[in-house]
Amino acid sequence: MIDSARLGLPEFDPGSVWLVGAGPGDPGLLSALALHALARADVVVYDALVEPRILRLARPGAALDYAGKRGGRPSPHQPDISARLVTLAKAGNRVLRLKGGDPCVFGRGGEEAMALASAGVPFRIVPGVTAGIGGLAYAGIPVTHRETNSAVLFLTGHNSNGEVPGALDWNAIARAAPVLVLYMASRHLPDIVERLLDAGRRRDEPIAIVSKATTPAQSVLTSTLAEIVSSPPAIPAPAIIVIGEVVRLRAALDRARPPERQQNRSP
Numbered sequence: 421m422i423d424s425a426r427l428g429l430p431e432f433d434p435g436s437v438w439l440v441g442a443g444p445g446d447p448g449l450l451s452a453l454a455l456h457a458l459a460r461a462d463v464v465v466y467d468a469l470v471e472p473r474i475l476r477l478a479r480p481g482a483a484l485d486y487a488g489k490r491g492g493r494p495s496p497h498q499p500d501i502s503a504r505l506v507t508l509a510k511a512g513n514r515v516l517r518l519k520g521g522d523p524c525v526f527g528r529g530g531e532e533a534m535a536l537a538s539a540g541v542p543f544r545i546v547p548g549v550t551a552g553i554g555g556l557a558y559a560g561i562p563v564t565h566r567e568t569n570s571a572v573l574f575l576t577g578h579n580s581n582g583e584v585p586g587a588l589d590w591n592a593i594a595r596a597a598p599v600l601v602l603y604m605a606s607r608h609l610p611d612i613v614e615r616l617l618d619a620g621r622r623r624d625e626p627i628a629i630v631s632k633a634t635t636p637a638q639s640v641l642t643s644t645l646a647e648i649v650s651s652p653p654a655i656p657a658p659a660i661i662v663i664g665e666v667v668r669l670r671a672a673l674d675r676a677r678p679p680e681r682q683q684n685r686s687p
Contacts, residue, residue, distance in 0.1 A: 424456050430544070432460040437505050437515040437536055439529050441522040441548015444555040444660075445471045446634040453546045454518075461516035463508050465501070467527075469520025469658055471635060478516075498528055502535035509541045520658075522550040526576045526603045551660040552601040555633025559640045560674035561666055568665040569598035577605020577612060577661075584608045584615075594619030599664035606655040613649050616663070621645060626667035631659045642667060 422429075429452065432438060438457045443449035450458075458464070458477045466475060468488025475484060485508075487501045508515045523529025523545060536543040552574050553563050563572055573596050579585045593600070594616050605612055606629070617623060623646035631639045641653055645663065 422452050422455050422459075424459075427452055429453060429456045432457055432514050433542065434462075434512050434514055435509050436542040436544070437509050437517055437532075438544045438546055439517045439523045439532055440519065440546040441527070441529075441550075442466075442470045442474050442518050442520055443549040444521055444551040444558075444634045445469075445632065445638075446558070447471065447473050447477065449549045449554055449634065450474065450477075451546065451548065454548065457516045457546065458518075460514055462513040464516045464518055465505060465508070466518040467520055470518050474518070498531060499535075501528075502532050505532060505536060506539040506541055509536070510539075519548070520551075522548045525550045525552070525574070551630075551633050551658070552603060552662075555630050555660045556601070556628075556662055558634045558638065559628065559630040560670040561628055561630075561662055562669060562673070563599065563601065563662070563666065565666055565669060568669070571597040572599040572601060572664075573597040574601045574603070576603050577608050582607075584611050590615040591619040594621050597664075599662065599666055602661040602663070604658075605661050606657055606659045609655070609661065610649050610652045613645050617645055617649070621663070625663060626665065627661065627663045628667045628670065629653070629655055629659050629661050631656045633658075633660055640670075642670065 440454050440457050442454060459479050461479060461482050463483045463485055464478050465485045465487050478484065487496050505515055505517055517532060519527045519529060521527060529545060533543060533545060556563050625645050627643050627645055627648055629641045
């Protein structure tokens with residue numbers, strides 16, 4: 421148990437909602453504020469990417485309310501989730517909205533915060549470690565390195581309808597940064613890679629797919645853009661994808677990590 425008073429952590433007041441990032445999976449990546457909220461929440465409204473080990477840290481007696489959204493599967497509608505948060509808070513509960521990764525990085529946290537603000541419900545946003553940084557680090561891939569890139573671009577692999585975002589300028593994206601990090605892109609990966617190749621990315625450019633990042637079930641696949649298009653792999657979700665020369669650093673960095681974290685496979 422963390423010493424909340426010593427750390428000067430804020431009170432979690434009844435009738436309020438905390439939008440908290442649970443990180444990519446490993447409970448060790450939870451922030452002190454996330455643990456503080458778990459210890460005090462009356463209701464935990466959690467999404468599909470929250471590790472079961474993290475849910476076990478909730479206060480005894482707290483209600484666990486599943487509100488997960490997974491692509492291609494029946495899922496709660498976002499307006500219904502936001503309305504549920506408002507209803508629970510107005511009933512006097514301390515409501516913890518627990519989201520995988522960071523709530524504001526492709527996590528609908530901004531939408532939920534806007535709904536709470538419109539309803540006059542007090543809320544706090546607690547950032548979490550996003551998979552596009554922490555998940556790659558656990559796979560031995562630094563998202564930036566002085567010798568490879570001074571910029572990185574984060575993008576989602578599908579829009580609100582589950583399709584490849586058509587409004588994006590893929591030519592500009594291909595030129596925008598040496599390293600691209602893709603969230604929720606597994607289903608459309610061949611299509612996305614084809615667009616990047618047509619826009620000028622090299623066919624031999626390395627790509628890594630990290631599945632179930634930071635969890636005991638983590639697996640890593642490394643390949644090239646050309647190979648991914650010609651032989652798309654089966655990718656257990658959730659997965660984070662990175663394209664760029666930082667992927668090549670993994671060969672050295674993975675060997676230096678603890679044995680249980682060392683993984684390598686190619687298609």
